[in-house]
Amino acid sequence: MHTQCPFCDPLMWQRESIGIENALCLFITRPEPVLAGSGLIIPRAHRPTAFDLTAEEWQASYEILTRVKAQLDRTLAPQGYTLGWNVGAVGGQEVFHAHMHVIPRFADEPYAGRGLRWWLKQEQNRRQPKSQ
Template identity: 50%
Template sequence: MQLRPECPFCHPAYDLEQRIVFETANCWFLQHGKAQGVLEGSGVIVPKQHRSSPFELTPNEWQETQELLGLAKELLDQIAPGGYTLGWNVGEASNQSIGHSHLHVIPRFDDEPYAGKGLRHWLKKPENRRPGRGGDGR
């Protein structure tokens, strides 16, 4: 199994604020403590093998990601979120800060300041248009 010594998702036990909640043969569902400043219940699904993006996942890793997503939802439904934001950041331009593929699983609550603002909210902002491009990207 390819692991990288500096990667917090290759070695989740090294991060004392991170815990393994669910595990399959090839993937983990990890959560950080509240000290990390994330919304309650937020976590990530990561393959155990270092993969830089979801484009590199094996069929088994995809299947186990889906399995863990179902388990995570069952667990998170207990804290009664109003919805969920799910997503991958792939590459620097997308703000991927850890070079190990990870699916964000974020429960969203009606009383949070950005309730109703999903992944596309920021993409639709006029100030996010590329220079010299129209609103449709041409």
């Protein structure tokens, strides 16, 4: 446990809505989801990034993911999903305890059809050539 990590705080687990869990990971939904049904798959052990997960934690994450998908397909019937891990500050990671974003996607949302790479491919995101 890391005292400064919100995902290692035992009180956080009491406040959050834990939907599906196994011995190594759990899925939580947040009070203000990105889209209906979205949430996070989080390993119970503190791992700073997805690259630090054990093989068993990857398997446990996959097992949670398939259960979450089945539940969301049954209850919300999304037309697609966006899944993602942010790694490092430059990669968008704000909490340095690995967590996978699970976001159901719907045809009637304003950004339907635009996935993770769409934002990265925009002209304003192009890197400037280094001067010699």
